[in-house]
Amino acid sequence: DSGVTQTPKHLITATGQRVTLRCSPRSGDLSVYWYQQSLDQGLQFLIQYYNGEERAKGNILERFSAQQFPDLHSELNLSSLELGDSALYFCASSLGLDDTIYFGEGSWLTVV
Amino acid sequence: QQQVKQSPQSLIVQKGGISIINCAYENTAFDYFPWYQQFPGKGPALLIAIRPDVSEKKEGRFTISFNKSAKQFSLHIMDSQPGDSATYFCAASRQNYGQNFVFGPGTRLSVLP
Numbered sequence: 001d002s003g004v005t006q007t008p009k010h011l012i013t014a015t016g017q018r019v020t021l022r023c024s025p026r027s028g029d030l031s032v033y034w035y036q037q038s039l040d041q042g043l044q045f046l047i048q049y050y051n052g053e054e055r056a057k058g059n060i061l062e063r064f065s066a067q068q069f070p071d072l073h074s075e076l077n078l079s080s081l082e083l084g085d086s087a088l089y090f091c092a093s094s095l096g097l098d099d100t101i102y103f104g105e106g107s108w109l110t111v112v
Numbered sequence: 113q114q115q116v117k118q119s120p121q122s123l124i125v126q127k128g129g130i131s132i133i134n135c136a137y138e139n140t141a142f143d144y145f146p147w148y149q150q151f152p153g154k155g156p157a158l159l160i161a162i163r164p165d166v167s168e169k170k171e172g173r174f175t176i177s178f179n180k181s182a183k184q185f186s187l188h189i190m191d192s193q194p195g196d197s198a199t200y201f202c203a204a205s206r207q208n209y210g211q212n213f214v215f216g217p218g219t220r221l222s223v224l225p
Binding site: 002004033042043044045048056058090092098100101102103104105106 | 144153154155156157158201207212213214215216217218
């Protein structure tokens with residue numbers, strides 16, 4: 001168990017809908033990362049937050065947004081969902097910017 | 113230039129054998145190269161990592177070999193065990209920019225008993 005908690009574990013939703021994925025980082029970790037894993041794109045970095053502020057952006061679509069709250073948990077919001085958004089979404093956390101990151105077990109999103 | 117290439121896509125090894133997975137990168141600004149291991153239904157977990165100031169790093173049965181001039185690095189798993197059967201990802205990032213990895217596509221390793 002990495003200590004990173006993600007909810008929900010599985011989610012099925014229809015195209016056009018909006019979902020929110022939630023992440024609780026390891027206790028004490030200030031940095032949170034979101035990654036997307038799909039068969040065709042592999043593991044892709046989406047976005048990083050550090051102590052509540054956006055730190056870096058990767059291949060995140062404009063339909064997607066994230067935030068990190070004062071208690072350091074994070075949410076990834078996915079809107080106007082398309083079939084191609086079906087993927088495993090991982091949250092990861094680290095103590096600082098260059099410390100080892102620990103991945104959660106992911107949230108499986110299926111868009112039908 | 114952001115891409116990390118990885119081969120082979122899949123690998124079958126007998127118990128006790130050596131598993132070798134290779135990766136190559138283009139961006140010379142990368143200076144941190146970890147390997148992650150992922151079991152089905154789990155998130156990736158850090159296995160071993162190297163920085164370009166050394167050519168080799170060993171931790172137990174796992175060794176990273178790094179060739180800076182060729183921009184290549186590889187993972188060697190000695191005495192491979194069935195419990196090593198998993199998907200392995202190489203990755204690269206730039207220090208001081210956070211752990212925003214560029215991952216390779218992964219290698220599915222099966223170790224036969």
